[in-house]
Structures are given as structure tokens and as C-alpha cells.
Amino acid sequence: EDQVTQSPEALRLQEGESSSLNCSYTVSGLRGLFWYRQDPGKGPEFLFTLYSAGEEKEKERLKATLTKKESFLHITAPKPEDSATYLCALEGNYGQNFVFGPGTRLSVLP
């Protein structure tokens, strides 16, 4: 069975304090690993898709990386507007649908 876990559950950073969020997964064959950002009361907003181990993608202060067991979302010099819940999800080759992790709630303090 495909599974996704995320850590930590919550993270508080000072503005400018870089850190990483972890997404650990098990899957029989990976079709795609997805990162989303979700603001309170809103739907998830798509950030990145990663397809194979070693792949990296960047967008502004965010960089996503992928290994065979984990994905990391690195946040460099975060700003208060980066505060949100970050969701990780995967699509496996043999599962019918996406599997979502519970998310990491990030707070960036000014």
C-alpha cells in the first residue's frame, strides 16, 4: 500500500531562518511526487512535481528534492508570507489515485 508521512507536524521559524520539510513515502512504483501549499480556508495550490530520484525543482525561496524514499522542501530565507500548510502527495504506478500526507504547518515570524 502506498503511504506518505510528513515531518514535522508544525514548524516555527524566524524570518530569514532557512529550514527543510520532510516527506517520507513508500510506493511500489512512483509516477509523480507532488508538493502543494495550502492557506487557511483555501484549496491547495500546486507547487512542484518530481518524477525521479535526484530531480530538483525551484521556485523563488522554495526548492524541492527527491530521493527513492524521501522528498524535501527546502525554504531559504523565508518570509512571513511563506506561512502556510505544505502538503506532499504521490501518485503510484499501480494505485488508482493520489495519496496525501497530513501536511506540515509552517509559521514564519517577523
Next chain:
Amino acid sequence: DGGITQSPKYLFRKEGQNVTLSCEQNLNHDAMYWYRQDPGQGLRLIYYSQIVNDFQKGDIAEGYSVSREKKESFPLTVTSAQKNPTAFYLCASRGTGNIGSPLHFGNGTRLTVT
């Protein structure tokens, strides 16, 4: 702008009443999905549809029903049989042409049943 529209944003109902949540998309996507989000849990799939006039049960379909009469629309009915209906409901769609294409989400409907 293309996107997914969910309405209403907030919905309040008494126990025992059925309620229908609206989802419309103008992205020309074939596949549409309904998810339920509860605090501390990952999104859980209720129903999905890969094509008009066809839909499949997800992991937690009991107490819910859907229809897919048009490509653009995928309404969800929460019936009185759903034991714990208070939650945040998210509709999503996806183009099926590319492997690994992401889900695109609406902004959700928060349903409160008392």
C-alpha cells in the same frame, strides 16, 4: 482565467438533511475528484470521475453520492446517512493526457451539520 469554482464557501445544515455541494471547472479537464479534509489528516478521496456519465467510489464513499452529467460539473451530495459530515470539502480536476499531471483544486466548501 481557468479554474475550479466551488459553492457555497460555507454551508450550515441540520442533521437529517441532504445537502449538495457544487463544483464547476473551465479547465477542460476530463477527470474530477472530491476530497474531504479533516484536521491532522491527509486528504481522503470520496468519489472520482474520469469521464462524463461515469464515476467511481473512493476510500470513504459511504453516505455520499455524485453525478457527472456534464464535463464541467461534478456535484457532491452529502446524505443523512453520512455519520460525521462536518468537514472541509475540496473538489479537484486533472487533465489525463500527461502522466504525473497534478491535481488542481477549488477553494473548498466548509460544511457544518448540527
